[in-house]
Amino acid sequence: MAIIELTDISKSYNDTQVINNISFSVNQGEIFGLLGPNGAGKTTILRMLLDIITSDSGSIKVFDSTPDYAAKDRIGYLPEERGLYKTTKITDHLVYLAQLKGIPKKQAQEKAEYLLRLIEMYEHKEKKVEELSKGMQQKIQFIAAIIHDPDIIVVDEPFSGLDPVNTKLIINILLEQKKAGKTIILSTHIMEQVQTLCDRILMINKGSVVLYDTVDRIRKKYRKNLKNNSVILEFDGSVDAFSGLDCIRKVIEHDTFVELILQDADDIQPLLEELIKRVEIIRFEQTTPSLNDIFIEIVEGGITE
Amino acid sequence: MVLLNRSLIVARFEFLKIVKRKQFLLITFGFPIFFLLIMAIPMMANLMVFDDDPDLKSIGYIDQTGLFNLSSKNTAGSQVIVSVKKINESIEFIQYTGNEEAEKAIISKTISSYIIIPDDYLQNGTIELYSTNSGFDFQEMELSAQLSEIIITTLLTDKVDDDTLGRIIEPVDMKLFTIDTVGDVKEKGISDIIGDFALPFITGMLLIITIFSASGYLLRGVAEEKETRVIEIILSSLTPRELLTGKIIGLGCVGLLQITIWISIGTMGSIYVLPVVIKPLVLLLAFVYFILGFLLFASIMAGVGAISGSMQEAQQLVGIFTFIAIAPMMFMQVLITKPDGAISTFLSLFPLTSPVAMMSRIAVSDVPVYQIAASILILIVSVYFVIILSSRLFRVGLLMYGKRPDIRTIVQYMR
Numbered sequence: 001m002a003i004i005e006l007t008d009i010s011k012s013y014n015d016t017q018v019i020n021n022i023s024f025s026v027n028q029g030e031i032f033g034l035l036g037p038n039g040a041g042k043t044t045i046l047r048m049l050l051d052i053i054t055s056d057s058g059s060i061k062v063f064d065s066t067p068d069y070a071a072k073d074r075i076g077y078l079p080e081e082r083g084l085y086k087t088t089k090i091t092d093h094l095v096y097l098a099q100l101k102g103i104p105k106k107q108a109q110e111k112a113e114y115l116l117r118l119i120e121m122y123e124h125k126e127k128k129v130e131e132l133s134k135g136m137q138q139k140i141q142f143i144a145a146i147i148h149d150p151d152i153i154v155v156d157e158p159f160s161g162l163d164p165v166n167t168k169l170i171i172n173i174l175l176e177q178k179k180a181g182k183t184i185i186l187s188t189h190i191m192e193q194v195q196t197l198c199d200r201i202l203m204i205n206k207g208s209v210v211l212y213d214t215v216d217r218i219r220k221k222y223r224k225n226l227k228n229n230s231v232i233l234e235f236d237g238s239v240d241a242f243s244g245l246d247c248i249r250k251v252i253e254h255d256t257f258v259e260l261i262l263q264d265a266d267d268i269q270p271l272l273e274e275l276i277k278r279v280e281i282i283r284f285e286q287t288t289p290s291l292n293d294i295f296i297e298i299v300e301g302g303i304t305e
Numbered sequence: 306m307v308l309l310n311r312s313l314i315v316a317r318f319e320f321l322k323i324v325k326r327k328q329f330l331l332i333t334f335g336f337p338i339f340f341l342l343i344m345a346i347p348m349m350a351n352l353m354v355f356d357d358d359p360d361l362k363s364i365g366y367i368d369q370t371g372l373f374n375l376s377s378k379n380t381a382g383s384q385v386i387v388s389v390k391k392i393n394e395s396i397e398f399i400q401y402t403g404n405e406e407a408e409k410a411i412i413s414k415t416i417s418s419y420i421i422i423p424d425d426y427l428q429n430g431t432i433e434l435y436s437t438n439s440g441f442d443f444q445e446m447e448l449s450a451q452l453s454e455i456i457i458t459t460l461l462t463d464k465v466d467d468d469t470l471g472r473i474i475e476p477v478d479m480k481l482f483t484i485d486t487v488g489d490v491k492e493k494g495i496s497d498i499i500g501d502f503a504l505p506f507i508t509g510m511l512l513i514i515t516i517f518s519a520s521g522y523l524l525r526g527v528a529e530e531k532e533t534r535v536i537e538i539i540l541s542s543l544t545p546r547e548l549l550t551g552k553i554i555g556l557g558c559v560g561l562l563q564i565t566i567w568i569s570i571g572t573m574g575s576i577y578v579l580p581v582v583i584k585p586l587v588l589l590l591a592f593v594y595f596i597l598g599f600l601l602f603a604s605i606m607a608g609v610g611a612i613s614g615s616m617q618e619a620q621q622l623v624g625i626f627t628f629i630a631i632a633p634m635m636f637m638q639v640l641i642t643k644p645d646g647a648i649s650t651f652l653s654l655f656p657l658t659s660p661v662a663m664m665s666r667i668a669v670s671d672v673p674v675y676q677i678a679a680s681i682l683i684l685i686v687s688v689y690f691v692i693i694l695s696s697r698l699f700r701v702g703l704l705m706y707g708k709r710p711d712i713r714t715i716v717q718y719m720r
Contacts, residue, residue, distance in 0.1 A: 050541045052541060072541065072543075078538075079534070079537035079538060081534040082537060083532075083533030083535045083538075084533065085322070085529070085533070086529075087322075087326075088322065097538065097542070099314045100314060100315070100543055101542050
């Protein structure tokens with residue numbers, strides 16, 4: 001069931017078209033990835049969803065109606081451009097932001113304490129923001145986005161500046177939220193995370209949609225489209241076995257396997273048939289392009305869907 | 306209802322954020338203390354002078370005319386002692402017969418200086434003063450005034466009666482009376498005179514300081530929110546207009562609190578110092594002008610804060626408005642001496658200067674009611690338009706980081 005629906009959205013600033021006729025929908029309970037290079041228009045889309053700015057044309061529906069007050073209160077937003085009042089105590093900060101979302105003060109205080117424990121920062125609750133490290137501030141900003149228990153969580157580059165331990169902590173919280181039925185929109189340019197976290201993605205470039213599907217289907221599709229001509233091979237035998245095979249351009253030896261770079265992607269099937277005769281094969285795998293490869297290919301090569 | 310609710314949350318947060326700051330407490334309570342100290346130190350110094358036994362200062366004189374006996378006048382004329390006391394000293398005159406004798410006395414520090422009354426004194430009035438002091442000495446001017454009094458007395462004694470002599474020495478002692486609208490005559494006391502000058506000045510100062518400190522907080526707040534990017538999080542919860550409303554309410558309350566504290570301290574202080582009575586109507590008008598003046602400047606500051614890229618840039622942009630707002634203080638003399646003149650009337654109608662200028666006029670004269678009404682009306686209309694303009698700037702400016710929009714872009718937003 002679609003919880004957010006954008007139809008034919010366009011937006012321009014001072015004669016510059018930033019968003020060009022974009023349509024997509026986000027289903028309830030999924031983690032939806034919004035991808036694209038810097039300046040593609042991701043933040044503009046998120047701001048329109050939150051009614052911070054309005055679109056020039058097209059329609060936006062959140063919870064089946066145009067974005068309004070009630071909708072704003074049910075969305076949690078972690079902007080990419082974010083900060084905190086430097087001289088304010090972090091508890092006061094969290095309570096204030098929760099109150100602005102319509103949560104009564106007492107409830108907000110309890111929730112703030114709960115979340116501070118969850119991100120292992122309870123002992124810092126009386127500190128001022130300026131006394132915290134940048135990573136700690138990031139975590140505070142993150143819980144500020146979910147303190148009012150929103151149905152939709154919009155996070156823009158949530159992991160920037162976080163170390164791997166804290167990145168994992170935030171990922172776990174997001175997965176918990178998903179399990180609880182929340183819808184998550186994740187905007188980022190780090191593809192590994194998208195690949196493991198997102199159910200579906202929308203990739204935009206220069207204000208237009210270039211990809212819009214599930215992660216698996218996209219990778220499957222681009223396995224053929226991309227010039228993917230490398231094979232991972234684990235085998236019993238000697239590297240000499242590859243001599244005389246013209247289709248292999250290069251052999252890269254790793255500890256437990258070799259990577260074979262072929263002249264052409266079409267050579268994969270004939271190669272397998274030939275190798276079976278020569279060595280004992282343990283693993284033969286055609287590498288699937290990562291989202292990162294696809295992303296770069298699209299941005300640089302200008303592929304459109 | 307929802308709108309006001311959120312704005313009130315913002316207002317409360319902004320109010321507490323400022324009031325809890327050490328700087329706020331320092332300014333609010335430090336300012337009156339500083340002011341009292343400035344008033345009190347010269348007073349205390351004066352009191353100490355009168356308490357102490359004055360040092361005796363010796364001045365030599367050579368009288369070539371043979372007409373004057375300053376030594377005896379010194380002990381007889383009490384006037385001399387009083388006027389000299391102002392400079393913390395009393396003068397003793399010692400007569401010498403020749404220059405050499407007097408010079409020796411100076412070198413041996415018996416005297417600090419000496420005067421010569423030449424034999425042609427009666428023809429041209431020249432008296433010569435010799436001293437080791439090479440710079441300008443205020444005491445020498447005092448001495449001149451004092452000598453005049455001694456010489457007048459010496460020359461005219463026995464020629465005119467005592468009353469006439471008194472009038473020649475001090476011809477005019479002006480007493481001031483005011484006639485009010487029903488024809489009652491009242492003598493102006495010293496407290497009235499001080500009230501006339503001090504009250505408008507103090508009221509003006511308080512209004513300016515309060516309006517500017519409160520709207521300054523607003524400017525800093527908005528610029529800080531932009532700079533630290535808090536603004537983006539805030540705007541996902543409420544509209545720019547709610548944010549602006551909340552900030553103005555919150556910081557307006559900060560200003561009101563500050564001015565209330567100052568007026569209370571001032572009133573308590575004035576009970577001891579001067580019986581200056583502030584009329585309730587004047588207080589009400591001061592309140593109205595404060596609110597309107599604050600709204601006007603706060604909205605301007607908010608708009609400026611929203612379009613500027615950093616705190617520093619915001620302060621530069623605001624400078625021009627600060628200058629205009631301070632204008633009434635520069636024209637204070639005109640406002641007090643010619644409260645109904647063209648300049649005073651203009652300043653009290655022009656919205657950026659009217660709060661201070663009108664309060665000053667009200668304090669010193671009976672301003673026609675229609676002028677007060679016109680000035681308030683002009684202010685209200687200006688506030689209305691500035692708020693509309695500012696909240697548009699606020700809305701667009703808030704999310705533009707880094708660079709300030711140029712005039713063309715700003716005009717585009719205004720439409």
